[in-house]
Amino acid sequence: MKKKVILYKSIPENEVNRLHEHFELTVFNELNDANREEFNAALTQAHGIIGSGVVMSDELLNTAPHLEAVSTISVGIDQFGFDYLSQRKIALMHTPGVLNETVADTVILLALGTARRAVEVSNMVREGRWDRNLPAEYFGVDLHHKKMGIVGMGRIGYAVAKRAHMGFGMSICYHNRSANFEAERDFAAERLELNELLSTCDFVVVLVPLSAATEKMFGKEQFELMKSSAIFVNAARGKVVDENALIEALKNKTIRAAGLDVFEVEPLPASSPLNQLDNAFLLPHIGSATTETRYSMVQCAVDNIIAALNGDYSANCANRAQIEG
Template sequence: MKKKVVLYKKIPEEQLNRLKAHFELSCFEGINEQNRESFLGALAQAEGLIGASAPMPAAILDKASKLKAISTISVGTDRFDLDYLSARSVPLMHTPSVLTDTTADTIFMLMMCTARRAVELSNMVREGRWQASIGSEHFGVDVYGKTLGVVGMGRIGYALAKRAHLGFDMKINYFNRSANEKAEQELGARRTDLTTLLKTSDFVCVLVPLTLETEKMFAKAEFEIMHREAIFINGARGKVVNEADLIDALQNKTIRAAGLDVFEMEPLPGNSPLCRLDNAVLLPHTGSATLETRLKMARTAVDNLIAALNGDIAKNCANTHLIK
């Protein structure tokens, strides 16, 4: 008899068919008020759960008494309570490696767009406001040869630093719980405390996971340490930043600009003050949003669930202490 699995996000047909071949599948394209009861009913019988984007707190997963494994189609795990899942011995599988380069590309694009005011100047052309050669009031700043501060030197942080150092001759500062010897040896990266990084970096790129320790890690005090020409990039999670304080820093020119792919509330409301700031480049959480990468993520998530429900969690398990 096939194991019962609940899918709560639309995925490519090829991967959907793989799930159907292996499991008795209940499908939901997201969770909403209209399908919530049906979803909870299916979850009560499920041994496996796969999807992304929707929060899955303990209050929901308590109803899944037969649950043996979860596979999230993402690298981030903040939609889940890992301690709760670990206490139940339920592995949470994720997709940490397949989106590294694509996300690093996105973050570097944000660096370039903010430095050279690409969105602001593009809008000027589109709106017919380009009437003569631009003057200093529209000049950007160089990226080449500047100093990049990476907060969170994991896989994506290293990939970003590699692009910056080898492609743009940038000096690399980083703040991380542990030393990244590869970054130091191959890229000349310098590990510093956070205050030093903020004081000495022209670009500050945040790539830490969202935890109790990192929530609102960046607020008024941190922006005031940065120099006035510094550019802030958030490719982590919106709640790592106190958004109101960031808005104040941009409005008051405490820092030069910000490039943001994530926000405290997503989707970002159209009436957010961020939407009215020329010195903010805003993306709709697109870090991994390429056709190739999203296909790889879906395939990896399906691979992960099949393996986990067959007792193999050696690869891509977020609660690693469950691995024997």
């Protein structure tokens, strides 16, 4: 008898068919008030779920006594309770690896777009205000031969360091729980304590996962440690930053500018003061948003749920140590 799986996100038809081949599949292209009751009923019988973009609380998943695996179409796992799933020996599958290069490209876009004030000067052209040589007050700053500090030197951090060092001749330092010997070998990256990194780097890039330890990791104290000429880039999670403190730092020119792909509340409210700041370069959480990468993430997530419900946790299982221990 096939195991029962719930798909709660719209994905390409051929990947839906793959799920049908392996499981008794219930499909919700999205979750909303109209189908929430039906979803909750299906959850009581489900062995697995696959999707993204919805917080699955411990309380909700507690109504799923047969649940063996969850597969999120993302590298981030903060929409699930890691400890809860681990305690129940439910595999938490995610998609690291397939989005490293695309997210790293986005980080460089944020750094370069912020440094060169791309949105400001583009708007000048679009609005017909470009009527003479660019005034000095719109000049940007260079990336090349500056110092980049990466907070969170994992796979994506390594890919960012590669682009910054090899492409722009930037010197690299990083802050991480453990040493990244490959980055040190390949890019002469220097591991620093966080405060030293903040006080010495021209660009500070945040790539840490969201957890209790990293929530609001960057606040008033951290921005005050940074150079007044520094550019702050966040491509991790919005809640890693105290957004009000960042807004004040940008208003007061405590730091030069910020390039942001993530926010405390998404979509970013139109009323957010960030929308009024010329020194904030804002993107709508496009880190992995290319056709190729998003398709690869879906493929990986489907592979993951198939493997997990066959008892194979050897790849992409965030809590493998906990459920096998």
